[in-house]
Amino acid sequence: MCLWGGGPPSDPAEQSLLNKLIRRSLVRNRNQVEVLQRDPSSPLFSVKTFEELRLKPELLRGVYCLGFNRPSRIQENALPMMLAQPPQNLIAQSQSGTGKTAAFSLAMLSHVKPENHWTQCLCIAPTYELALQIGQVMEQMGKFCPEVTLTYAVRGNRMERGVRLQQHVVIGTPGTLLDWCSKYRIIDPKLISMFVLDEADVMIATQGHRDQSIRIHRLLPKECQMLLFSATFEDSVWGFAEKVVPDPNIIRLRREEETLDTIKQFYILCSEEEEKFSALCDLYGGLTVAQAMIFCRTRKTASWLAGRLTEEGHQVALLSGELTVEQRADVIQRFRTGKEKVLVTTNVCSRGIDVEQVTLVVNFDLPVDMEGNADNETYLHRIGRTGRFGRRGFAVNMVDSDRSMELIRQIERHFNRSISRLDPGSLQEMERLIS
Secondary structure, eight states, rough: OOSSTTTTOHHHHHHHHHHHHHHHSSOOOOEEEEEEOTTSSSSOOOOSSSSGGGGHHHHHHHHHTTOOOOHHHHHHHHHHHHTEEEEEEEEEEOTTSHHHHHHHHHHHHHHHHHHSSSEEEEOOOSSHHHHHHHHHHHHHHHHOTTSOOEEEOTTTTTTTTTTOOSEEEEEOOOOHHHIIIIISSOSOGGGGGGGEOOOOOHHHHSTTTHHHEEEEHHHHHHHHSSEEEEOOOOHHHHHHHHHHOOSSSEEEOOOOOOOTTTTTEEEEEEESSHHHHHHHHHHHHHOHHHHHHOOOSSSSHHHHHHHHHTTTTTOOOEEEEESSHHHHHHHHHHHTTTSSSSEEEEEGSSSOOOOOTTEEEEEEEEBOTTTSSSSSSHHHHHHHTSSSGGOOOOEEEEEHHHHHHHHHHHHHHHHOOOOOOOTTTTHHHHHHHHH
């Protein structure tokens, strides 16, 4: 979890929504997929085309309208399990941008029997906004299947008590869905045949959602197909998943070592903030930089720095936590399309954003954890914004005190990598080190 130099952690639901808003196309994922089958003797199926899934023609048209020409890596392995007969339960690890939402939306659309006018599929998401994102994907994919209907179980969507829903798919948040199933009885949980729980790691980080989800699960019939998705698989997520999904197939990412081979790392010695700014200007002027990201510890520093760079004539975007999620997504889109060449940000932007043109990352302030030591994970996520997809990138750290120098040493020891000193006033030295 990202920390703002000892400040509050970023909201996981907001981070997930931000990723959904900015990832309009599939991300290229280096991680290999590992499949653990419930029945190891069963043949392992994966597909390379959507035609192999024998989908209804209307659904296939919907898939292609969404821009999927071939299954993504998670879809190759997950869809055959989701669509299998008899139904199979699944726990899958998958980040935003990998085609996960489209996969389980396709599974629900395929699963529904339109002639049965009752709710057959439940899908739970941690927040109203995330539920809406899922529904938008499903509505687009199912636009050639008008006989399949859906509605949203979210606060404010009032339903008449005791009148059973006829919509086939209900997408919503745990509290409202629980009310609809038990308090208002407008959904008969015993008739649910597919249960999808998305963003499990975000769900259990949100107070009350974990217990509400388990209570919904207990109302469902034993033969109901259970599908659970999570971006991370920490112990708390595993414990939750095991309670909700019996006898599962498991798809998880085999984490490759984050490579630093394509990123050259340097530090610059400075005495105070003004000298850091001068060094930054020298650095940006001495390098051929497509786009740069500059990380600050606080909103105040980020705002000051963005203002100074703008005064110097740079096209600068500012991204920090007081912006709404939609505003942040807009800033990132502008940066991604090259409208601004420099993005100044706090840790709110340290992970998950892939902009291929970023060649320079600057830590104007080094990341620290709650104890004031080097936050190695955040450092890795920050500098990983450059050197994407095998391209060469540069990371420069501003060192303005003995304590900052000690943080550099901690980072060197952690990653077993040397970070070279750079003199931004010497263009010849810079060219020699970077070449």
